[in-house]
Amino acid sequence: MLVRLMYASRPSPTVDAEALAAILRTSKEHNPRIGVTGVLCHCANARVFLQVLEGGRSAVSGLYNKIAQDPRHHDVALLSYEEIGERSFSSWSMGQVNMNRLNPALLLKYSETAVLDPYAVSGKASLALFNELVATASVNAPV
Numbered sequence: 001m002l003v004r005l006m007y008a009s010r011p012s013p014t015v016d017a018e019a020l021a022a023i024l025r026t027s028k029e030h031n032p033r034i035g036v037t038g039v040l041c042h043c044a045n046a047r048v049f050l051q052v053l054e055g056g057r058s059a060v061s062g063l064y065n066k067i068a069q070d071p072r073h074h075d076v077a078l079l080s081y082e083e084i085g086e087r088s089f090s091s092w093s094m095g096q097v098n099m100n101r102l103n104p105a106l107l108l109k110y111s112e113t114a115v116l117d118p119y120a121v122s123g124k125a126s127l128a129l130f131n132e133l134v135a136t137a138s139v140n141a142p143v
């Protein structure tokens, strides 16, 4: 039983490049043990996190509940939750979206303006954006 969950949140003001690297390091260590894969997008300009988690239902919901209580972000909003037949982000224990390679035209394709605002668009649109980011090799493995 595989599920895919996507949420958005607002990073706390203390989240800098070092804090982001620490989050990715923890994810890379922990997620393989529980069979979770996914992608994390941190957009400092738009002050937003967008994360997709895929894996077994109990692993994903347990991890999501833990992440939602993490003081490094707030305003956690569940955007999408579905049972899936296969993973879309199986290559990454937790991939990182390279914001420098985020094409404004791609944002415009799914939203009213070229600003990443997952709170303003449907979960379906944010997932479609993530799928395109994967297809255009805009996702990196965290260092």
Ligand SMILES: Cc1cc2nc3c(=O)[nH]c(=O)nc-3n(C[C@H](O)[C@H](O)[C@H](O)COP(=O)(O)O)c2cc1C
Pocket: 023, 026, 027, 028, 030, 031, 040, 049, 051, 063, 066, 067, 068, 070, 072, 073, 094
């Ligand atoms: C935006 C964000 C995304 C996170 N993603 C993950 C993740 O994918 N996997 C993970 O293990 N921890 C993730 N964390 C960290 C967890 O909230 C938690 O600190 C970590 O799992 C360590 O938990 P523990 O102290 O109970 O072992 C994330 C935190 C934030 C703020």
